[in-house]
Amino acid sequence: MDRSKRSPQGEIVRTLTEFLEVAINFVVYVRGIYPAEAFERRRYMNIPVQCARPPILRDYIHSIVQSLQTYIDKDMVERVAIIFSDKNQIPVEKFVFRLNVNKSFKSDFLANDVEYALRAFLIKLSVFESRLQPLPDDCAWEIVGYFKQLPGNSSDGGQLWIPTDTKHWQQPPLITPVKSMSSEPLDVQLYVEHPSESERKL
Amino acid sequence: MSHGRASLRPNSKRKRASDGNRTLGMVWGANSVSSSKSKGSAAFKDFGSYMSEKERKLRLQFQSEAENSLPNDAITDLPSTSENVSGTGNSNGLFGGISIFVDGFTIPSNQELRNYMIRYGGRYENYFSRERVTHIICSNLPNSKIKNLRSFSRGLPVVKPQWIVDCIGANKILHVGPYQLECLANECPQQQRLSTFFSVKSNSLTESNIGTEFKVVSTCSGPESSLNGETSERKNDCYSKSQEEILQESHTVSTSAQNILAKGANLNEENVQILNHEFQIPCLLNLKEYDISNHGDACGENEISEYDIFRSENNEDISNSMEATESRLSITKYRSHSTLEDANFVENYFKNSRLHFIGTWRNRYRKRFAGKSSEEIQGQYTGVDSSSNTTSVADSRVIIHVDMDCFFVSVVIRKHPELNDKPVAVCHSDNPKGTAEISSANYPARGHGIRAGMFVRDAKALCPHLCILPYDFSAYEEVADHLYDILHKHCNRVQALSCDEAYLDVTGLHDPDHIALAIRQEIFDVTKCTASAGIAGNLLLSRMATKRAKPNGQFHIRSKEVNEFLAYLPISELPGVGPTLQEKLNNQNVHNCSQLRSISKDVLQRDFGSKTGDMLWHYSRGIDHRQVQSAMEHKSIGAEVNWGVRFNNSEDVHHFLMKLCNEVSLRLQGACMRGRMITLKVKKRKKGAGEPAKYMGCGICDNISHSVTVPSATDSTDVLLRISRQLFASFHLDVKEVRGIGLQVLKLEAVESCHQGSGKNVLKSWLASMSKTPNSCELVSISNEENGAAVCNLLQKNQLLLDMKDSNLMRDNGSGKGLQNAERYDAKVKWKGKSLEGGPLPHISQLDPTVLACLPQEILSEINDFYNGKVLDYISGNGKVSERYSVPNMDVAYRQSTGTGSTSRHLGDSVLEEHKRKNTEGDLKTMDCDKRQKTELKDHEELAQDVVASTTYSVDVPTPSQLDPSVLLALPLSLRLEIQQHYSATNAVKKKNSPVNVQRKETSSRSQFSVSNPGKGIHKKVLGKASSSNSHNPEFMGKSIDIVDRQTSNDDAVSLSLSQVDIKILQELPTDIQRYIKDSLPAHRPVVAPHENALPCKREDYDILNIEINEPTNSCVKVGLKGDTCCERSFCKGNPPEWVNDFRLSSCVLLQLISECYCKDDCSKSLSSLLLCLISSLPEEFVSCTDIKEQSVTKCSDLLKQYIREKVKYDIEEVHFCVRLLKRLNVKSEFWLAIYNTIIPTLQANVGETYGGNLKL
Secondary structure (H helix, E strand, C coil): HHHHCCCHHHHHHHHHHHHHHHHHHHHHCCCCCCHHHHEEEEEEECCCEEEEHHHHHHHHHHHHHHHHHHHHHHHEEEEEEEEEEEECCCEEEEEEEEECCCCCCCCCCHHHHHHHHHHHHHHHHHHHHHHHHCCCHHHHEEEEEEECCCCCCCCCCHHCHHHHCCCCCCCCCEECCCCCCCCCCEEEEEEEEEECCHHHHC | CHHHHHHHHHHHHHHHHHHHHCCCCHHHHHHHHHHHCCCCCCCCCHCCCCCCHHEEEEEEEHHHHHHHHHHHHHCCCCCCCHHHHHHHCCCCCCCCCEEEEEEEEECHHHHHHHHHHHCCCCEECCCCCCCCCCCCCCCCCCCCHCCCCCHHHHHCCCCCCCCHHHHHHCCCCCCCHHEEEEEHHHHCCCCCCHHHHHHHHHCHHHHHHHHHHHHHHHCCCHCCEEEEEEEEHHCCCCHHHHHHHHHHHHHHHHHHHHHHHHCCCCCCHHHHHHHHHHHEEEEHHHHHHHHHHHHHHHCCCHHHHHHHHHHHHHHHHHHHHHHHHHHCCCCCCCCCCCCCCCCCHHHHHCCHHHHHHHHHHHHHHHCCCCCCHHHHHCCCCCCCCCCCCHHHHHHCCCEEEEEEEEEHHHHHCCCCCHHCCEEEEECCCCCCCCCCEEEEECHHHHCCCCCCCCCCCHHHHHCCCCCCCCCCCHHHHHHHHHHHHHHHHHCCCCCEECCEEEEEEECCCCCCHHHHHHHHHHHHHHHHHCCEEEEEHHHHHHHHHHHCCCCEEEEECCHHHHHHHHHCEEHHCCCCCCCHHHHHHHHEEEEEEHHHCCHHHHHHHHHHHHHHHHHHHHHHCCCCCCCCCCCCCCCCCEEECCCCCCCCCCCHHHHHHHHHHCCCHHHHHHHCEEEEEEEEEEECCCCCCCCCCCCCCCCCCCEEHHHHHEEEEEECHHHHHHHHHHHHHHHCHHHHCCCCCCCCEEEEHHHHHHHHHCEEEEEEEEHHHHHHCCEEEEEEECCCCHHHHHHHHHHHHHHHHHCCCCCCHHHHHCCCCCCCEEEEECCCCHHHHHHHCCCCCCCCCHHHHHHHHHHCHHHHHHHHHHHHHHHHHHCCCCHHHHHHHHCCCCCCCCCCCCCCCCCCCCHHHHHHHHHHHHHHHHHHCCCCCCHHHHHHHHHHHHHHHHHHCCCCCCCHHHHHHHCCCHHHHHHHHHHHHHHHHHHHHHHHHHHHCCCCHHHHHHHHHHHHHCCCCCCHHHHHHHHHHHHCCCCCHHHHHHHHHHHHHHHHHCCCCCCCCCCHHCHHHHHHHHHHHHHHHHHHHHHCCCCHHHHHHHHHHHHHHHHHHHHHHHCCCHHHHHHCCCCCCCCCCCCCCCCCCHHHHHHCCCCCCCHHCCCCCHHHHHHCCCCHHHHHHHHCCCCCCHHHHCCCCHHHHHHHHHHHHHHHHHCCCCHHHHHHHHHHHHHHHHHHCCCHHHHHHHHHHHHHHHHHHHHHHCCCC
């Protein structure tokens, strides 16, 4: 009965951000930036995932995703990327979530359907590791949001976001899709970007 | 009268209903039996339909009663208030929409409640149903339901019956909050509620500050649960359970806040600021928690339970911050009776615990006698079948059970002979009024009725001159060691039961009576303590004999005396029969074994459960199949303290847990074990139980326990502490109620293996490093005289190496005694380079093979690494093989051993690993989805088994016919190519003259070049070499080309089978060569059973090939003649999409086939599934058609282009999948290759446009 009061839109965004949080945790685990012991197994939507244990890490991801939520709600976020950079701050790998929330979607929100689709992402991620090369040592990572328009300095956490100075690749990257879902209320695509061959030689 | 009738009727009905409920199991069983007996007469299909029918009728009755209730005025037993209300006449719809379910005994009774519901428009449900019931009414709940409230109530409000009465009284629906069951409202009665907190809000600045903080929590928790400072609101059970829990949590926070406030009331403003700051943390956490669990609620019970972890952790955090706050405010804590004043309580506790001594003694024993006994016991009675016949068992075995007489006492008093005949007991406290328990008493004391487990004060009452002595653990240890020295001296097969009790298996030794006597005598001589012995045919009887023998005697139950001995034995004497079981049996008028024997096994099992029943049946006949065995392995290690546990606050708990974890950690380390599963058990004072009789004891408790599995085995205090605190917090207990805590670590692993497992994903890291340096595979054959274990060693060793980023893998094929070959993938080019820089290695020929052979495996494999794996070959004296390695550019040299055919598990594993590696490394582009990968892996497994199962000839490569073509077909292309290349390469070296080989090489080289695979230059080189080696045979060159693709698609690696040979070519060969080929082929194909099923399919291929030869040109001509022009239309619209029709009507056979495939397989959703269908069963036309009409290609690629354009925006995955499938298709067919080349630029442009990058192909 409480559910009906919420807008389907809000529910979608909530589901999406929650999924993002879990997925980011999982990606960080999968890429082996931190020792496996820093994570613990949990279940999300009945899928075993790994969740960061250190409060700092967890809070970092959590706070970012939470602050993203308002912008996703406003349909300002185009992509959310997890960027792994080497010690020279040059990105070596990007996990990109491309989001598209259908704002006009009004009809009944079928949480199960969306969750079912999102679940596939996590399953795919768990096996995707084998298709990736190990990251170099001394990697750093960050979460970067690509906005359609710059967030204003509104009071809702906009000031938390700073324009990124992440170095970019000269050449268009190579894209490896991980998983896509498209539904009426929500499109999500996850793919991995790597520097192109020529870029790597530079 | 009318009243009487009205109230009786529902009563009887209710009774029936409850009857049905109670005998649910019986009815079910009975129903099924009867229905099977009398088929036609059964009115209900099953129990479910019966129940639903019953419920429907009950509802109907209820409704009709409700309709009649007012006119009849049947209900006169209403309370006066409701009578008045009903008099006003507007009571009818009071409970409209409310449907209650009454659980258990209530006041007013469920009948009265039912009548109220009838009268006031509500509904009454006889059976619980989540759909129909809105409120659960009960006065008290069993503990199990409280603990598992969610599953019991399904989120419905659980209210007291008073609610209904009061609602009627007030003539409106009151809020359920105040009527909620207390035990649910708050776990412990002395906790204060949120309302009290808010009511004092205005009293001081301090409190109001925190108050606002909590407002934040509450308002943010969502509109539907605005707290408004009302407790009743908090308990509003209309909301889902999860919300309620959160609120309860915030409630606990507030309670602790209240405590702090009370304590810190006189502190100044500054501290208050700190306090506020601290509180922000829990508030935030609560918010998060709310979101999550709210969601969990939305997606069902499962998720909720999962989120419990989240919640519990947050809770822990809260308590952390609470602790911090408390400590910062430096509030003095008062400990009234907590023994935790003693900071080292846990250590001291275990120092003085007898049970702990016995427990740890086991470790000591195991270490001391490790290996001494186990080996001898192993395989002792392999010949003796455990027949159920008592006499035969007794005939074959002789067991002595040795038990020290009142061990704990006699050890202590052996230095005090004057105490020998005085009553003595051992206890850790000699306070005559104390509640310490006597652990052991000597026989004079037992004569006074003193028993172990008695309180000292009771014992003193029985025997005032009882002498109580403390434990002397070092003496116990010493005596126990002596005891076991003696036992092991006399007998190899000793099973230690405890420090003072053991079984000896003296079967086959001389007179058991004599042995027992000697042992007892020796024990007395050495330790000055007496022992008793029982001798019998099995463990059970020998133990019972000892009982008879005590004190200081021995008793032999001979096989013929068994029945006599048992006949009048009271059942309480049987091990495993405790007071409860005894009482149950006594109720059945069973007092001794002969009575017990008269009951059949089935009856016993029915009455007491299958295990207990079985035990009783056997024991009453003196049957015991257990064997004397050395100490069991630990299953769990842990520590538990149930005495003296009292806490005042969470800090105490933390401190205690820390000590406990420390203890457990030490025990783990002592046992050289690490565990992955951690269980915390908490004893919580049972509600209503008073202070226990025993001083500081645990009293009557509820046991709560919970487990958590951690990713890597641990023995670290930190991890244990973290987990245990987490678990403790998850119980949501009031620390004051805790009476005992136990921590156990399960899923133990020995420390050595832990070390190996500690490197995360050994295989993965290895795979990862593999992909850096692909295709540098070399082969080693190891001479390996030992079997399994040694191989295992090697593999383990390799794992270590992998850990160090030196990736290689020994792979053993077969576990025969001869050569065991291992294939090693060396991915350490860099590493090797480095080590070679260190200094030049002596040439391999300079190494002395005999010296090498004597080296330990580790060193050997290390040296082996340095020589790129040639050393082991060298040792095994297989000079040829090592020579072969020097052949340049040969990337895979694969050698199959002369296996005995026994399936080695290692082989299977390593093959799997290998293929997995190959998948990752070479097939990144063609591998589609994980499912596929899995099936491939399965296939590899089969392949591995096939390889092992087949008895091979002594050739270097497993003959290709040994490979299952179906498996090969299922392999990803690149993998197949690799196998194929390796065959061609080896064959090229080996048999240059065989035309078949030449043919084969042609095949492989052709297919290799058709793949644009720049990363595999090495392959090309290999093939280049291969083709150059057959260049003296030019006549085959041109002709093989047109069959190549087909062969590639069919059975790539089956190079030596007949089906591989193109008939056309064969026919054009000179007849003598033809005959040679035909003769030589069967020789390479041993008739092995597992492959027989594979052969027919190959013959089919052969037939197809035969026919095919005449066809292709024709079909191609057809294609060439007609061909539709295609235009820009939306192909993908419609169902089936337009293109399907378009293609079907097209004159091109290929397009028709595509369309056909689409319709046939009903892969209507996506093109990827269509392509997948095509890949799995590619029609021959695609392969054979060499002359492809441009127009059909255009048409098909236009479709794909359009599809890509459509999909690229939101389903790049599908696009990627399609392209990869195309890529796989294009090596099989020119047609697809052309399409592929056409669409790629469009694809990349589209992807670039949308994603700013290129699709990785």
